[in-house]
Amino acid sequence: MVDMNYKLVATTVFGLEAIAAYEIKALGFENVAVENGRVFFEGTEEGIVKANLWLRCVERVFVCVGSFKATSFEALFDGVNALPWELYIPEKATFPVNAKSVKSKLFSLSDIQKISKKAIVKRLSSLYGVSWFEETGETYALTIALLNDNVTVMIDTSGEGLHRRGYRERGNDAPMKETLAAGLLQVARWQPKIPLIDPMCGSGTIVIEAAMIAKNIAPGLNRNFASEAWPKIGKELWKAERMKAYSAIRQEVDVSLYGYDIDSKSIAIARENAELAGVDDIVSFSVRAVQSFETEARYGYVLCNPPYGERLSEAKAVEKLYADMGKVFKRFPTWSKYIITAYENFETAYGMKANKNRKLYNGRIKTYFYQFYGEKPPKNGRSKPV
CATH class of the missing domain: 3.30.2130.30 (VC0802-like)
Structure with missing residues (x-):
């Protein structure tokens, strides 16, 4: 064979x-x-x-x-x-x-x-x-x-789902699959030259996936697969391809990747996950509420997965959160904002109609990925958040 x-x-x-x-x-x-x-x-x-x-x-x-x-x-x-x-x-x-x-x-x-x-x-x-x-x-x-x-x-051929990268030993109450986070970055056409902030980062999945893309770390590098045991493929082939993947990692990268969350426990977990993923040297996590969002970078992306308010008792709190997000992000018209949520009246609560939205499933939950485009930066211009 x-x-x-x-x-x-x-x-x-x-x-x-x-x-x-x-x-x-x-x-x-x-x-x-x-x-x-x-x-x-x-x-x-x-x-x-x-x-x-x-x-x-x-x-x-x-x-x-x-x-x-x-x-x-x-x-x-x-x-x-x-x-x-x-x-x-x-x-x-x-x-x-x-x-x-x-x-x-x-x-x-x-x-x-x-x-x-x-x-x-x-x-x-x-x-x-x-x-x-x-x-x-x-x-x-x-x-x-x-x-x-x-x-x-x-x-x-995979065994465990490919979202199991091996870096997320602990998560928060509503984790996003790593595969979906990577997909959102690709839908948004994010590139390492673009500053990225997740202001509600939870256990850090979106930021960590972006960092792995920036460093060209193969997502399956630190896990095992069912087909590794198949004699018709052979362990030597797996070993050879892993060696190629290790040699392809970019050690020196110039990126701006930030994750904020109001919950200090989530931030602690995000830092642990980043270390396990091998990207703790190029990401920064800190405790901060979305209402306190600030950046000195003129251009960049906000990409986040806020609470959905699936229970009726949460609806008012979530509506207020979305309204706060709209008011805060409005102050940064040159930044593009990408927000995934299952909340049907998100645009009304946020106070703005998206340039585009895409229907996706987060697990079994139907969601929409709302895309609000900021002004395009000059071709050679770039600045970093602080």
Whole structure:
């Protein structure tokens, strides 16, 4: 299986598919196709490693074993059984089966799992000459995903979700996934030359993700992946790609990255997280209320994830917070402001209509990413916050 070409699938937050596709193309992958919540592309074993190490706003990377249509359990069995499982799953492998079904005639997840497992076992039994699989080896977690009766059969190469970078050992009560934070930075087209402030930074995720981009730190560098144990990829390939990623880190960078929060415990956690991420040398966190927002930089970005006020008892407090934000940020017309919230009447409370907004999902919460554009800086001008 040396240099086998795989059809790969990157799953994403709904609303970030185009951003993920751009990232995938930038890594050199070809035949990139976008669907709701996922992006298809092609790559070798090296590509599986690179995708897991480097993709910032993708949730997981799968190998797509095959796809077909099934409106009956017999068709599901036949379709799964016909796939070339021997190319992917060794005799001793562990291969749990997970199922998802949306708008399909087959909707019993337990039955989909059982029938798919039986179909795989039947094919591998005849090929390996065994009637029982001990499943004591490396894990190949399978997903049988049905959408409108179309079945996509995938193997998870990532293991834990790619948002688990390894730096956030502690978080606050409402953390944002690292993958979403990285996606917001890319939607905003933030670049390291642009000063960035998160005035409600919580555990520091947005600022830390920006710092990792600035230093060109591969987001998956300090974690493990399910496919590291797969013999058909090999530990040497993982080692070689990690060495390349380490050598690609920029040690000397000129950036202005600041995180503020009214909660001192959150700031303490943010500082710990930055140290674990290896970016504590280029970020600054301090205790400060958003109402006290100040900067001497003429141009820059505010990017934040304020409280949403999901409970009725919180609505008035959140409306006041948004009104305060609008009044404070209005004093900085040359700064662009990017704010993600699930609060439906945000623009009314904030006191200004956004230039643009984008629907995204923060976990299962539907949110909008409001974008208020500031004046463009001169091409060669730049100043730093203090």
